[in-house]
Amino acid sequence: xxxxxxxxxxxxxxxxxxxxxxxxxxxxxxxxxxxxxxxxxxxxxxxxxxxxxxxxxxxxxxxxxxxxxxxxxxxxxxxxxxxxxxxxxxxxxxxxxxxxxxxxxxxxxxxxxxxxxxxxxxxxxxxxxxxxxxxxxxxxxxxxxxxxxxxxxxxxxxxxxxxxxxxxxxxxxxxxxxxxxxxxxxxxxxxxxxxxxxxxxxxxxxxxxxxxxxxxxxxxxxxxxxxxxxxxxxxxxxxxxxxxxxxxxxxxxxxxxxxxxxxxxxxxxxxxxxxxxxxxxxxxxxxxxxxxxxxxxxxxxxxxxxxxxxxxxxxxxxxxxxxxxxxxxxxxxxxxxxxxxxxxxxxxxxxxxxxxxxxxxxxxxxxxxxxxxxxxxxxxxxxxxxxxxxxxxxxxxxxxxxxxxxxxxxxxxxxxxxxxxxxxxxxxxxxxxxxxx
Amino acid sequence: xxxxxxxxxxxxxxxxxxxxxxxxxxxxxxxxxxxxxxxxxxxxxxxxxxxxxxxxxxxxxxxxxxxxxxxxxxxxxxxxxxxxxxxxxxxxxxxxxxxxxxxxxxxxxxxxxxxxxxxxxxxxxxxxxxxxxxxxxxxxxxxxxxxxxxxxxxxxxxxxxxxxxxxxxxxxxxxxxxxxxxxxxxxxxxxxxxxxxxxxxxxxxxxxxxxxxxxxxxxxxxxxxxxxxxxxxxxxxxxxxxxxxxxxxxxxxxxxxxxxxxxxxxxxxxxxxxxxxxxxxxxxxxxxxxxxxxxxxxxxxxxxxxxxxxxxxxxxxxxxxxxxxxxxxxxxxxxxxxxxxxxxxxxxxxxxxxxxxxxxxxxxxxxxxxxxxxxxxxxxxxxxxxxxxxxxxxxxxxxxxxxxxxxxxxxxxxxxxxxxxxxxxxxxxxxxxxxxxxxxxxxxxxxxxxxxxxxxxxxxxxxxxxxxxxxxxxxxxxxxxxxxxxx
Numbered sequence: 075x076x077x078x079x080x081x082x083x084x085x086x087x088x089x090x091x092x093x094x095x096x097x098x099x100x101x102x103x104x105x106x107x108x109x110x111x112x113x114x115x116x117x118x119x120x121x122x123x124x125x126x127x128x129x130x131x132x133x134x135x136x137x138x139x140x141x142x143x144x145x146x147x148x149x150x151x152x153x154x155x156x157x158x159x160x161x162x163x164x165x166x167x168x169x170x171x172x173x174x175x176x177x178x179x180x181x182x183x184x185x186x187x188x189x190x191x192x193x194x195x196x197x198x199x200x201x202x203x204x205x206x207x208x209x210x211x212x213x214x215x216x217x218x219x220x221x222x223x224x225x226x227x228x229x230x231x232x233x234x235x236x237x238x239x240x241x242x243x244x245x246x247x248x249x250x251x252x253x254x255x256x257x258x259x260x261x262x263x264x265x266x267x268x269x270x271x272x273x274x275x276x277x278x279x280x281x282x283x284x285x286x287x288x289x290x291x292x293x294x295x296x297x298x299x300x301x302x303x304x305x306x307x308x309x310x311x312x313x314x315x316x317x318x319x320x321x322x323x324x325x326x327x328x329x330x331x332x333x334x335x336x337x338x339x340x341x342x343x344x345x346x347x348x349x350x351x352x353x354x355x356x357x358x359x360x361x362x363x364x365x366x367x368x369x370x371x372x373x374x375x376x377x378x379x380x381x382x383x384x385x386x387x388x389x390x391x392x393x394x395x396x397x398x399x400x401x402x403x404x405x406x407x408x409x410x411x412x413x414x415x416x417x418x419x420x421x422x423x424x425x426x427x428x429x430x431x432x433x434x435x436x437x438x439x440x441x442x443x444x445x446x447x448x449x450x451x452x453x454x455x456x457x458x459x460x461x462x463x464x465x466x467x468x469x470x471x472x473x474x475x476x477x478x479x480x481x482x483x484x485x486x487x488x489x490x491x492x493x494x495x496x497x498x499x500x501x502x503x504x505x506x507x508x509x510x511x
Numbered sequence: 512x513x514x515x516x517x518x519x520x521x522x523x524x525x526x527x528x529x530x531x532x533x534x535x536x537x538x539x540x541x542x543x544x545x546x547x548x549x550x551x552x553x554x555x556x557x558x559x560x561x562x563x564x565x566x567x568x569x570x571x572x573x574x575x576x577x578x579x580x581x582x583x584x585x586x587x588x589x590x591x592x593x594x595x596x597x598x599x600x601x602x603x604x605x606x607x608x609x610x611x612x613x614x615x616x617x618x619x620x621x622x623x624x625x626x627x628x629x630x631x632x633x634x635x636x637x638x639x640x641x642x643x644x645x646x647x648x649x650x651x652x653x654x655x656x657x658x659x660x661x662x663x664x665x666x667x668x669x670x671x672x673x674x675x676x677x678x679x680x681x682x683x684x685x686x687x688x689x690x691x692x693x694x695x696x697x698x699x700x701x702x703x704x705x706x707x708x709x710x711x712x713x714x715x716x717x718x719x720x721x722x723x724x725x726x727x728x729x730x731x732x733x734x735x736x737x738x739x740x741x742x743x744x745x746x747x748x749x750x751x752x753x754x755x756x757x758x759x760x761x762x763x764x765x766x767x768x769x770x771x772x773x774x775x776x777x778x779x780x781x782x783x784x785x786x787x788x789x790x791x792x793x794x795x796x797x798x799x800x801x802x803x804x805x806x807x808x809x810x811x812x813x814x815x816x817x818x819x820x821x822x823x824x825x826x827x828x829x830x831x832x833x834x835x836x837x838x839x840x841x842x843x844x845x846x847x848x849x850x851x852x853x854x855x856x857x858x859x860x861x862x863x864x865x866x867x868x869x870x871x872x873x874x875x876x877x878x879x880x881x882x883x884x885x886x887x888x889x890x891x892x893x894x895x896x897x898x899x900x901x902x903x904x905x906x907x908x909x910x911x912x913x914x915x916x917x918x919x920x921x922x923x924x925x926x927x928x929x930x931x932x933x934x935x936x937x938x939x940x941x942x943x944x945x946x947x948x949x950x951x952x953x954x955x956x957x958x959x960x961x962x963x964x965x966x967x968x969x970x971x972x973x974x975x976x977x978x979x980x981x982x983x984x985x986x987x988x989x990x991x992x993x994x995x996x997x998x
Contacts, residue, residue: 280843
């Protein structure tokens with residue numbers, strides 16, 4: 075057998091699988107998601123960007139939370155696509171088109187970067203307009219420079235857009251030709267692609283989150299952002315596939331077996347997120363150096379301490395116990411609940427990373443709500459949670475969930491245009507028939 | 512012995528390449544592995560074993576000399592209080608990571624190709640952890656009270672410092688050793704039974720008796736296999752966090768300090784990537800000669816070597832990422848001590864060690880971008896040696912360069928090893944190779960039953976007429992898909 079043979083069409087491999095969304099079907103859902111997303115984002119931008127003072131500043135932080143949370147999902151979709159090619163994965167072929175179509179939303183994420191451009195001097199004001207007496211910042215001027223910052227935005231997006239476009243285009247081409255050499259080519263290109271991806275997502279996390287507090291630094295930061303992003307992509311994919319399944323699409327292709335595998339990966343990367351965050355926290359706590367502990371010091375006030383606790387329990391202990399079970403991962407409602415829960419936790423995680431860098435101007439700073447010393451753990455926690463909720467704005471919800479809705483809508487739009495799965499991938503049959511032991 | 516065929520065909524996405532090549536069936540796979548232990552001991556083995564034993568005796572002599580004289584026989588000094596012993600400890604414990612990664616993580620990822628290298632890698636892991644354990648033990652100086660590292664109740668109310676990662680190391684490494692040994696032994700049971708039965712049939716009663724004791728009365732019944740598979744899966748799940756935790760904790764030995772070059776948050780995953788890198792380096796160093804001398808080409812195919820090379824490229828590049836992040840953040844931090852530590856590494860008195868490290872660990876695996884080099888055993892063997900060297904130097908660079916010039920220039924110093932340092936390190940190879948050679952001689956060096964499990968014959972749909980020969984033809988299946996794929 076030579077590689078010049080073509081892969082058989084899906085009609086031959088699995089005649090029962092519906093490969094395309096029927097004309098006009100799912101249009102309502104797509105328009106609903108897009109409409110809700112755009113409306114939420116537009117509303118938030120209209121009221122946030124054109125407000126003044128602290129309201130405006132705070133809006134940009136909410137926007138950044140939504141942006142980084144959802145951008146991570148799109149980036150991890152690109153990562154997932156390349157990962158499946160480089161490992162010659164068989165099980166995941168039926169899921170891969172979803173990832174390709176989510177990654178295809180990245181050009182719109184470039185468009186959605188515009189409010190950050192507008193708000194950059196508010197978000198990054200520490201280094202955008204540095205204090206001339208600050209010699210530490212003067213030493214970083216070569217990197218934390220507004221022009222170079224935008225040049226880097228261009229470089230990151232150039233990498234992501236080209237990779238996302240190329241991998242999707244080749245996969246769609248294979249739907250027509252059935253040419254198996256496309257797999258070889260993509261597997262080969264995934265290697266340098268993943269290298270560029272690793273570097274670009276690292277520096278993007280440094281630039282867009284870590285530099286909010288330009289004095290603080292952590293070598294693991296890029297990895298922690300990636301871990302959370304990949305985890306949330308898996309949660310997103312579980313829900314997206316389940317939605318399609320509920321409408322009668324892909325339900326014979328993405329079976330319990332594939333959900334089980336997605337659930338395993340979701341569990342694994344939830345734990346990996348914990349591992350990277352524990353490494354970061356433990357080492358900073360242990361060394362107790364003021365330039366590093368400042369990061370957690372900020373997150374002890376304004377209710378953020380309770381959010382840190384919430385993340386330990388909600389982003390690790392509970393899902394660890396919940397998603398551990400094989401039964402839960404194979405249960406449609408169980409896994410969907412786990413996925414929704416992890417997406418919410420991802421939002422909380424992004425909040426925890428970004429929003430404590432918002433410092434209201436002195437006059438407007440509201441006094442911390444007094445609370446009795448020596449309260450119980452639960453008392454402190456609920457008090458802190460209340461304080462955090464008090465600091466939340468409507469934009470925190472609108473931006474994250476608006477962005478999520480928009481990306482889901484765009485992904486659905488893409489899914490309606492393309493085949494629902496790579497119909498002539500040579501490993502399609504393997505994927506369709508795959509079972510866990 | 513039939514002629515060995517080495518298949519080197521281009522990759523074809525339409526089929527999964529067979530994991531066992533040539534005209535092999537279950538019987539011939541058993542033969543290939545069992546004959547290694549049953550044939551007359553080759554002269555070469557005696558030669559190697561003699562060298563290993565000599566080195567092992569040398570290790571004993573060095574440790575004896577150390578205990579009777581004191582740690583002053585080493586080059587350790589002030590400010591470099593941690594010299595070669597810690598470097599060697601981390602070097603060996605790192606090598607011990609490939610075995611568990613292969614047996615646990617690759618198992619969970621359904622990487623069927625692992626079956627032909629897992630047994631030897633697990634053995635390597637156990638012997639490497641043994642070699643590693645020696646160094647912290649003799650480094651305490653008063654080895655006769657080494658049991659104080661364990662929290663044993665005692666009338667002096669003397670407890671180890673629970674806040675010290677050095678104590679966590681004691682727990683992590685001993686747990687790791689125990690679980691790895693269990694995992695290895697559980698996997699061995701069916702194959703030991705095979706050896707027992709073959710020895711009994713050949714009339715070698717002593718051998719049959721000894722293998723029989725360790726085979727626990729295994730007779731391959733259905734119930735045996737059900738329990739075996741379950742135990743294997745549970746041990747794999749238990750070992751998976753260990754792959755990450757052990758070297759993370761080893762990295763804490765350094766990273767919880769305040770020392771520039773040691774204290775950085777990427778240390779745990781960076782050490783884990785380095786450990787896997789060095790472990791796979793050692794797997795190649797051991798398996799390429801074994802494959803050649805013992806005629807295992809059909810079981811350890813070029814595809815296997817190709818995959819290992821890819822893991823080396825991946826983990827080597829990850830290590831390179833960590834080196835890069837350390838440098839970038841040292842600059843970005845604006846902390847002059849951090850900046851100095853890294854510039855001193857690259858250009859200070861130990862610049863040569865730094866650049867040996869970078870060349871061996873980051874540059875040498877880049878050759879594996881080329882498929883032809885990944886499938887060339889000679890090239891692989893040479894680069895695997897570079898990987899071993901580079902990973903030893905990485906630990907040397909981390910340990911020594913950060914210590915020799917700290918915050919106070921008046922206390923700066925320089926570290927040079929003594930001949931005792933060198934001979935002790937060389938001696939640890941004696942320990943490692945003595946055990947490994949004994950393993951090669953007397954135990955099934957490949958996992959016979961697991962290899963059979965990934966052959967087409969093991970597929971329940973095999974021989975139903977919808978395909979023939981080797982390899983899966985995913986497209987032509989009515990039922991389950993091709994071979995080399997999970998069921």
